[in-house]
Amino acid sequence: MTFPAAGPAAGSRAPDFETRNQYGEPVRLSDYAGRRDVVLVFYPYAFSQVCTSELAALRDRPDLLAAAEFLAVSCDPMFTLRAYSDAQQLPFGLLTDFWPHGAIATSYGVFDAERGCALRGTFVIDRTGLVRWSVVNQIPEARSLDDYAAALAKLRPELG
Structure with missing residues (x-):
């Protein structure tokens, strides 16, 4: 079952953040403004079954990866994300939301405080920094990559 995100609604400004990717490099959402559409993919845990199958499916869709900057965000520590990225050969940024714990997910309304x-x-998120589409799935339910493709096609009809 999917439902709208409790965080920023379509048409509102995406909350900016700065964190580190799996290589320890700083990443700031606002650095993509004017350059690239961004897809933020929040996921519960590195190395878990559903998360791994979702991110591997994304890895295997070069058409999607070419259409936008995909940034996968979890509350795992940076070193865990590096091991996960290497093990799964993930060609996109894995961003740590480890400390302050869950701050990015909280700003997007997708932090589960009970589970951490x-x-x-x-x-x-389009190139102007506005949220154009969002969805939240239950933790055990994988997302549809075709939904990503449809949302991106609305931003850039030439991609559809």
Whole structure:
């Protein structure tokens, strides 16, 4: 079952953040403004079954990866994300929301404080920094990559 995200609604400004990717490099959402559409993919846990199958499916869709900057965000520590990225050969940024724990997920309304992890939320953010589409799935339910493709096609009809 999917439902709208509790965080920023379509048409509102995406909350900016700065964190580190799996290589320890700083990543700031606002750095993509004017350059690239971004898809934020929040996921609960590195190395878990559903998360791994989702991110591997995304890895295997070069058409989607070419259409936008995909940034996968979890509350796992940076070193865990590096091991996960290497093990799964993930060609996109894995961003740590470890400390302050869940701050990015909280700003997007997808932090589960009881479990201490992000919900399975997705946000398509255009080049102007506005949220254009979002969805949240239940933690055990994988998202549809075709939904990402449809949302991105609405931003850039030439991609559809």
